[in-house]
Amino acid sequence: MQDRPTAGELVKSVREFLEEEILPNLEDSRDEFRTRVAMNALSILERELAQEEFLLQAEHERLIRLLDEDHIAPGSLEELRERVLELNRDLAGRISSGEVPDGTLELLKQTTADKLTVASPKYLERYEE
Amino acid sequence: MQTEELDERLTELLGTTVEVEDVVLLGGGASKEAWKVDASTPEGGLELLVRRASGGNIYSDTLSLGQEYKVLQAAYEWGVKVPKPYGYLEDLGGREAFVMERLEGESIGRRLVRKEEFEATREALPEQLAEELCKIHAVPFERLPFLPGAQDEPAAAYNLESLERELDLLEEPHPVIELGLSWLCEHVPESHGIVLNHGDFRIGNFLVDEEDLVGVVDWEFAHLGDPAEDLGWPLVRAWRFGKDHLRLGGINEVERFLEHYNTLTEREITKEELFYWEVLGNVRWVIGSHNQAKRHLSGQERSVELAILGRLAAEVEYEILSLLERGG
Numbered sequence: 214m215q216d217r218p219t220a221g222e223l224v225k226s227v228r229e230f231l232e233e234e235i236l237p238n239l240e241d242s243r244d245e246f247r248t249r250v251a252m253n254a255l256s257i258l259e260r261e262l263a264q265e266e267f268l269l270q271a272e273h274e275r276l277i278r279l280l281d282e283d284h285i286a287p288g289s290l291e292e293l294r295e296r297v298l299e300l301n302r303d304l305a306g307r308i309s310s311g312e313v314p315d316g317t318l319e320l321l322k323q324t325t326a327d328k329l330t331v332a333s334p335k336y337l338e339r340y341e342e
Numbered sequence: 343m344q345t346e347e348l349d350e351r352l353t354e355l356l357g358t359t360v361e362v363e364d365v366v367l368l369g370g371g372a373s374k375e376a377w378k379v380d381a382s383t384p385e386g387g388l389e390l391l392v393r394r395a396s397g398g399n400i401y402s403d404t405l406s407l408g409q410e411y412k413v414l415q416a417a418y419e420w421g422v423k424v425p426k427p428y429g430y431l432e433d434l435g436g437r438e439a440f441v442m443e444r445l446e447g448e449s450i451g452r453r454l455v456r457k458e459e460f461e462a463t464r465e466a467l468p469e470q471l472a473e474e475l476c477k478i479h480a481v482p483f484e485r486l487p488f489l490p491g492a493q494d495e496p497a498a499a500y501n502l503e504s505l506e507r508e509l510d511l512l513e514e515p516h517p518v519i520e521l522g523l524s525w526l527c528e529h530v531p532e533s534h535g536i537v538l539n540h541g542d543f544r545i546g547n548f549l550v551d552e553e554d555l556v557g558v559v560d561w562e563f564a565h566l567g568d569p570a571e572d573l574g575w576p577l578v579r580a581w582r583f584g585k586d587h588l589r590l591g592g593i594n595e596v597e598r599f600l601e602h603y604n605t606l607t608e609r610e611i612t613k614e615e616l617f618y619w620e621v622l623g624n625v626r627w628v629i630g631s632h633n634q635a636k637r638h639l640s641g642q643e644r645s646v647e648l649a650i651l652g653r654l655a656a657e658v659e660y661e662i663l664s665l666l667e668r669g670g
Contacts, residue, residue, distance in 0.1 A: 251646050257653055298515065305515040308524055321518050322663045328656040336657045339586065340664070 221262045228255040260331045268327045269293050275320050276300040280307075347435060348379065348392075355429040355441060358383045374407070374562065378444065391425065394439035403490040403504065405562050408432075411440040412486060413538075413564045420481045423474055423557050447549030447556040451583040454545055455592035463550045464593040470555040471548070471576070471590075472602035478558070479537040479569045479607065489538070491565030496533035498568060501622060502526055508629045512636065518659040522625040525666055531570070531615040539567040544581040545591035570611045573603060574619025579661045580627055621665050628658040 218226065231252050239245045273293060277284055280303055287293040307314060329337040345362045352360040364380040377392040395407050405413065411430045418424050426443040454460055483489055492500035502523065509519055540547075541563030549557040575581075576591045585592030590599050596616065604611060635652025637643045 247647060250650055254646055254650050257650075301517055302515040305517040305520045308517055308520040311524065313521070313524065317517070317521060318663060318666060321521060322660075322667070325518060325656055325660045325663060329660060332653040332656045337660070339584075340660065 221259055224255050224258050224262065228252050228259070231255070257332055260334070264331060266290055266293070268331070269297055272324050272327065273297050273300070275323065276304065279314050279316055279320050280304060344435065348381075351431050351434055352379075352381060352390075352441065355431065356383070356388075358385060360388070379441075389444040390428065390441055391444040392434070392439055392441050394434055395437040403563070403565060405488075405490075405564060407438045407440055407562075409486075409488050410562045410564070413489075413561045414440075414442065416481050416483070416486060416538075417478065417558075417561070420477060422477045422481065423555060424561075425557055425559065445549050445557045445559075447551050449546060449549050449559070451545045451581065451592070454548075454550060455583045455585045455588075459552050460550060462553050463555075466554060467548075467550070468590060468594045468596075468599040469602045471543075472599050472606060474555065474558055475540075475543065475569075475572055475603055476606040478540050478543075479572070481538045483538045483566065486538070489564065489566050491539065491567050492536055493566070495536060496530055496568065497536050497566070497571065498526075498530045498533070498618075498622070501567065501571065501626075502530075505622075505625055505629060508633070512629070512632050514632075516628075516632070518662060519625060519628055521666065522621060522628075522662045525669075526618070526622055526625065529618055531612075531618045534569050534609050534611060534615075536566050537569045539565050539569070539572045541565050541567075541572070542575070543572045544576040544578065545583065545593065546581060568619075569607070569609065570615050570619045571622070573600065573611060574616055575623045577616070577620040578623040578627055580624075580658060617665075617669055621662065621669065624658055624662045624665065628655050628662065631655040631658060 231248055236245065236248050236252075239248060269290075270293065273287070273296060276282070276297065277300070280300060282300065282303075285296075287296050304314070304317070308317065326337060345365060348362045348365065349360055352362070360381050360383050362379060362381045364378075366378045368376045368378050375394045375396045377394065379388075379390040379392050381388045381390060393407065393410075408430055411427060414424055414427045418427055425445050428441040428443065430438075430440045432438055448454060448460070454463070491497070494500075505523060505526075509516065509523065540558065540561065542560055543558070547558060547560045548555055549559060577589050577596060579586060582588060582592030588594055589596045597613075600611065600613065600616060603609070631651040632655055634648045635650075635655070638645055638648040639652075
């Protein structure tokens, strides 16, 4: 086990450094923009570190139900990632061959909303207004 | 870029002694560089914009700079509001480039949709954009044999084929994009012929002043296609810059734009068809976003700006699903 700071705490410290010490001293608007993009990337990472496993498990459950697959509990996070990727490959293949399972749109909407809580929570909030 | 080289090239090109006074690399375009160049000649000062090749492309059907220059020329001769093209340079510091007039105006989407000073412009744009599109769609393209795009009607079939090809090239499962594509395949609308499409007709590529549209820029995605394709693209949510309730690029409602276009062109493009092309535009943009991220991931062009687009693609996916929900 690593000592603190945790991965999330480390990322946060870098984002704060960019925000408080780098950004105010930039003069070029292009540099400023790119720094904001970098900060945004770190925010995504912070949210992902906190939520990845939970969101992947929920997506896994949904996909299994939709595709009528057997439930095999993945042994590790890495396995869970691979399994969800495979299920998505299966779903994408079915859609493209014209066999869209019932409930696909609803499932994808939920999964995409979950992706946005990590990638762009403000977009989701604004969308739902 | 060396000033001496620019002096020499511009002197050859314009046939008069040109002395460059100021050169600034402007931000913007990911696949092309834009240089602001101020120069003097015995006849007076010149305010130029030099567009030069840089990295890779968002879509596979992107024009080379030489081709883009020819399209710009054709549009200019036809009376479309574009910067006056001055000439094409095969080799400027090792890359191809072309030189055009530098129009004064604002193009930054965020400012255009928000700033008070553009209120009158936003009010005038639906009709003015329709008018420019009407002209663009009438530009004769016989002299532009290199244009990619549809050869036969319906042009949508070509769009769908190339989107499917681009999606395959991503080599990742994207069920949302598949679902969008399958809806598009099942709902192909009536064809309205094949015309020159600007290909990136949206807020961000319009130069405006405080009253009017000044110019339509960035012609690198010009191609042959259904006229309704160009009408649907500025509706894509990503080009509303936060003013999401205004479907025409965050500046206005879409009805006036469509009606004026139909009146001028005597075409009868319906709201339902426009919706189709809006969905198609979103599918095109989500694939484009993944392609941008891929340029970073493959090492072709490392950049956090490109990388993050792979994640922001989820925004476009959400929009596609919401549109499908509404459109059935």
